Amino acid sequence: MASTTKKPWIRTPLIESAALSKAAGCRxxxxxxxxxxxxxxxxxxxxxxxxxxxxxxxxxxxxxxxFYCSSGGNAGLACAHAARALSRPCTVVVPLTTSALxxxxxxxxxxTAVIQEGASWVEADTYMRLILMREAEKKxxxxxxxxxxxxxxxxxxxxxxxxxxxxxxxxxALDERGGRSEPEAVICGVxxxxxxxxxxxxxxxxxxxxxPVIALETHGTDSLNQALKRGELKAPTLPAITSRxxxxxxxxxxxxxxxxxxxxxVKSVVLEDAEAAMGCWRLADDERxxxxxxxxxxxxxxxxxxxxxxLGRKLNAESKVVVIVCGxxxxxxxxxTSYRQEYGHIEKFEAxxxxxxxxxxxxxxxR
Ligand SMILES: *Cc1c(COP(=O)(O)O)cnc(C)c1O
Numbered sequence: 001m002a003s004t005t006k007k008p009w010i011r012t013p014l015i016e017s018a019a020l021s022k023a024a025g026c027r028x029x030x031x032x033x034x035x036x037x038x039x040x041x042x043x044x045x046x047x048x049x050x051x052x053x054x055x056x057x058x059x060x061x062x063x064x065x066x067f068y069c070s071s072g073g074n075a076g077l078a079c080a081h082a083a084r085a086l087s088r089p090c091t092v093v094v095p096l097t098t099s100a101l102x103x104x105x106x107x108x109x110x111x112t113a114v115i116q117e118g119a120s121w122v123e124a125d126t127y128m129r130l131i132l133m134r135e136a137e138k139k140x141x142x143x144x145x146x147x148x149x150x151x152x153x154x155x156x157x158x159x160x161x162x163x164x165x166x167x168x169x170x171x172x173a174l175d176e177r178g179g180r181s182e183p184e185a186v187i188c189g190v191x192x193x194x195x196x197x198x199x200x201x202x203x204x205x206x207x208x209x210x211x212p213v214i215a216l217e218t219h220g221t222d223s224l225n226q227a228l229k230r231g232e233l234k235a236p237t238l239p240a241i242t243s244r245x246x247x248x249x250x251x252x253x254x255x256x257x258x259x260x261x262x263x264x265x266v267k268s269v270v271l272e273d274a275e276a277a278m279g280c281w282r283l284a285d286d287e288r289x290x291x292x293x294x295x296x297x298x299x300x301x302x303x304x305x306x307x308x309x310x311l312g313r314k315l316n317a318e319s320k321v322v323v324i325v326c327g328x329x330x331x332x333x334x335x336x337t338s339y340r341q342e343y344g345h346i347e348k349f350e351a352x353x354x355x356x357x358x359x360x361x362x363x364x365x366x367r
């Protein structure tokens with residue numbers, strides 16, 4: 001078999017959104033991580049982690065490598081895509097709760113095997129590590145466990161998106177002759193805290209340590225927010241995940257994220273599922289992109305005066321704000337429609353700007 005290796009992630013565009021800028025009252029730049037091969041930024045972190053574990057061709061030693069991942073979500077999908085880019089086998093073990101859609105997507109991405117086992121992630125993960133990986137090792141495979149968020153190689157992989165953002169904002173400033181390239185805020189979601197840790201690492205690398213970072217969670221996945229309020233990180237922070245934004249649902253964030261979260265420039269913000277859902281349908285209306293709730297929560301901040309409210313100060317038409325469109329594949333047209341049926345009522349209480357496309361459409365068909 002010809003063994004090729006291709007980088008498992010791509011450089012993504014940073015686009016200025018006219019519609020979201022209008023809604024937010026400042027310049028909104030969208031970092032389109034939804035365009036990654038796996039549909040989320042996880043291609044970067046997991047891709048980098050896996051790339052770094054390939055045997056050094058110079059040494060030529062070690063048995064055939066096989067990647068293992070226990071996630072029915074975007075991490076499993078990122079692992080399957082990365083394994084294919086690296087021409088290596090991968091096995092993804094998912095709990096019985098995983099949707100048929102995600103299983104089909106992980107299979108289609110080229111996973112060598114997708115195995116359903118266990119009622120919860122813990123059971124799936126335990127089965128994979130204690131049974132499958134041990135058996136494979138006995139057969140002489142070099143097994144590599146791909147973690148979703150808690151590893152320096154994951155954070156490093158994510159951090160490079162800040163290099164691209166810096167580069168692109170520099171170009172914007174150059175084109176506009178003398179404008180400042182630095183953003184006035186960066187908006188990103190927090191699950192286990194891998195993305196957030198990578199963003200902070202990248203921000204430090206460019207001397208942007210004073211730039212406000214808004215770290216978003218939903219009620220019911222707010223493990224960073226709760227740990228920061230208590231001033232300590234003890235597992236588990238949350239007794240259970242009670243939000244539909246399951247991709248943000250880590251009961252405890254990684255220590256690195258907790259430490260970054262204590263910085264003065266970080267604002268931890270928690271929104272409702274209804275607001276995250278609104279972010280999803282408005283992004284679909286305004287930019288024709290489908291993302292899951294975990295990403296909609298970031299977009300929601302651009303509407304209804306939320307950005308200034310949570311940033312705690314006024315922005316003007318020139319202020320540049322970067323929203324990380326982290327993506328996520330667990331979304332369908334039908335689900336988007338059902339979000340609007342279920343949560344459309346929140347638009348009745350929104351500060352609306354009728355010039356924004358999404359405010360012209362009818363939640364619940366009621367306008
Ligand atoms: C994984 C994921 C997150 C959360 O990332 P962490 O690194 O776990 O904090 C947010 N959004 C999407 C779409 C994801 O797939």
